[in-house]
Amino acid sequence: MTSLEVGTDTGTERSPDHPAEPVGFGTHDHASCISDGLAQAEAQCAAEGLRLTPVRRKALEILLQEHRALGAYDMLDRLRGAGFGSQPPVAYRALEFLVANGFAHKIECLNAFIACAHPGARHTPAFMICRACESVAEAQAAPARGSLGKAARATGFRIERTVVEAEGLCPACQDGGAQ
Amino acid sequence: MTSLEVGTDTGTERSPDHPAEPVGFGTHDHASCISDGLAQAEAQCAAEGLRLTPVRRKALEILLQEHRALGAYDMLDRLRGAGFGSQPPVAYRALEFLVANGFAHKIECLNAFIACAHPGARHTPAFMICRACESVAEAQAAPARGSLGKAARATGFRIERTVVEAEGLCPACQDGGAQ
DNA sequence: CGTCTCCATGTGATTGTGTAACATTAGTGG
DNA sequence: CCACTAATGTTACACAATCACATGGAGACG
Numbered sequence: 582m583t584s585l586e587v588g589t590d591t592g593t594e595r596s597p598d599h600p601a602e603p604v605g606f607g608t609h610d611h612a613s614c615i616s617d618g619l620a621q622a623e624a625q626c627a628a629e630g631l632r633l634t635p636v637r638r639k640a641l642e643i644l645l646q647e648h649r650a651l652g653a654y655d656m657l658d659r660l661r662g663a664g665f666g667s668q669p670p671v672a673y674r675a676l677e678f679l680v681a682n683g684f685a686h687k688i689e690c691l692n693a694f695i696a697c698a699h700p701g702a703r704h705t706p707a708f709m710i711c712r713a714c715e716s717v718a719e720a721q722a723a724p725a726r727g728s729l730g731k732a733a734r735a736t737g738f739r740i741e742r743t744v745v746e747a748e749g750l751c752p753a754c755q756d757g758g759a760q
Numbered sequence: 761m762t763s764l765e766v767g768t769d770t771g772t773e774r775s776p777d778h779p780a781e782p783v784g785f786g787t788h789d790h791a792s793c794i795s796d797g798l799a800q801a802e803a804q805c806a807a808e809g810l811r812l813t814p815v816r817r818k819a820l821e822i823l824l825q826e827h828r829a830l831g832a833y834d835m836l837d838r839l840r841g842a843g844f845g846s847q848p849p850v851a852y853r854a855l856e857f858l859v860a861n862g863f864a865h866k867i868e869c870l871n872a873f874i875a876c877a878h879p880g881a882r883h884t885p886a887f888m889i890c891r892a893c894e895s896v897a898e899a900q901a902a903p904a905r906g907s908l909g910k911a912a913r914a915t916g917f918r919i920e921r922t923v924v925e926a927e928g929l930c931p932a933c934q935d936g937g938a939q
Numbered sequence: 940c941g942t943c944t945c946c947a948t949g950t951g952a953t954t955g956t957g958t959a960a961c962a963t964t965a966g967t968g969g
Numbered sequence: 970c971c972a973c974t975a976a977t978g979t980t981a982c983a984c985a986a987t988c989a990c991a992t993g994g995a996g997a998c999g
Contacts, residue, residue: 606915606916606917607915632966632975632976634976634977636976636977637976652955652956653955653956653957654955654956665977665978666977666978666979667978667979668978668979668980669956669957669958670957670958670959670977670978670979671977671978671979673956673957673958674976674977689868689869689923689925690868690923692955692956692957692985707907707908707911709908709911709912709915709917709919711917712920718911718915718917720907720908720911721907721911722906722907722908723906723907726906726907727901727902727905727906727907728886728899728900728901728902728905728906729886729888729899729901729924729926732886732888732897732899732900733888733926733928736785736786736888736897736930736931737785737930737931737934738785738888738890738897738926738928738929738930738931739928739929739934740888740926740927740928741891741926741927741928741929742926742927742928743924743925743926743927744868744869744923744924744925744926744927745908745922745923745924746868746922746923746924747908747912747917747919747920747921747922747923748919748920748921748922748923749912749917749918749919749920749921750917750918750920751915751916751917752915752916752917755916755918811946811947811995813947813948815947815948816947831984831985832984832985832986833983833984833985844948844949845948845949845950846949846950847949847950847951848985848986848987849948849949849950849986849987849988850948850949850950852985852986852987853947853948871956871984871985871986
């Protein structure tokens with residue numbers, strides 16, 4: 582696996598019969614990205630014997646719809662609105678399932694969650710987070726090959742999970758005058 | 761600046777008249793690392809016109825003493841024990857000062873704070889966090905040169921700050937049988 | 940010296956984030 | 970059908986972070 586692969590690029594203009602909406606730092610067909618994401622998840626759960634229960638499915642649908650990082654309590658509000666339980670563990674358990682199985686990621690520096698842009702692919706995600714518009718793009722990182730990997734090998738540290746996040750300004754917000 | 765530089769190595773066996781204690785993934789002279797850290801901070805504050813007030817100094821001393829990531833409320837307990845205020849802003853303000861001026865870092869995936877292992881150096885830190893013993897080693901990262909930097913250039917994203925953290929097992933905990 | 944201003948500290952109150960514990964229900968497999 | 974396990978719902982609580990406001994101290998300046 583090479584290192585570079587910008588998340589939002591993969592969905593760009595994939596089917597001409599849906600209007601393109603701005604998302605991340607590019608545009609994409611939002612309707613199909615929701616249905617594709619859900620279909621992917623259903624397929625993977627069927628294949629691996631996981632249970633994509635109604636709350637979990639709804640939580641994933643909400644993340645795919647929003648297409649941005651959502652706090653656990655925002656998620657809880659939406660789940661409650663959809664008729665599910667109204668206490669924090671409802672949201673946290675659904676999100677835990679989605680994260681554990683690669684359907685979503687947690688953005689640590691925002692304490693928020695986002696649908697995975699590369700479902701199915703075994704990957705170590707990296708995120709670019711615009712501090713002005715809060716959009717998030719998911720890229721593929723290869724931290725084990727870079728400086729962190731060298732440091733780990735030098736000390737004998739065994740990496741199990743990596744958190745790679747960059748805060749800054751997306752192209753649109755740079756143009757828009759945000760400094 | 762090259763990419764690799766493991767934090768805890770820099771303090772290894774620096775003065776033979778203090779006993780070496782295990783810290784991070786190596787050993788070092790803990791007593792001198794505390795006094796050195798404080799001296800560095802004092803020097804830098806004097807040079808830049810910053811005020812290393814009693815609470816701030818004590819907070820840094822506590823972080824240097826602990827030599828691991830400390831939650832804000834742990835810090836608050838210790839500050840209260842030292843005679844300072846007992847409300848959250850006391851700890852948060854001291855930590856904010858230390859982080860803003862490079863004397864400490866926040867570990868996002870732990871919501872905790874740790875003394876900087878490379879005070880003075882302008883750097884983008886990366887952390888290796890042992891999930892078993894909770895020790896933390898600070899390395900120097902060069903994320904702008906790796907996959908993240910490529911992704912940013914490809915999309916036009918302007919990086920202002922990076923969060924790079926690796927969770928896993930340190931050498932000692934691998935040997936100790938923790939899986 | 941007095942005082943003005945800025946910055947830092949102390950405190951109360953509140954919001955946001957995340958878990959522990961336990962009862963109940965719904966699938967799954969014998 | 971029964972037993973077992975996983976998932977859900979709820980209560981309660983712990984930890985994380987911020988707002989708003991009052992107080993006090995150090996320097997600048999007349």
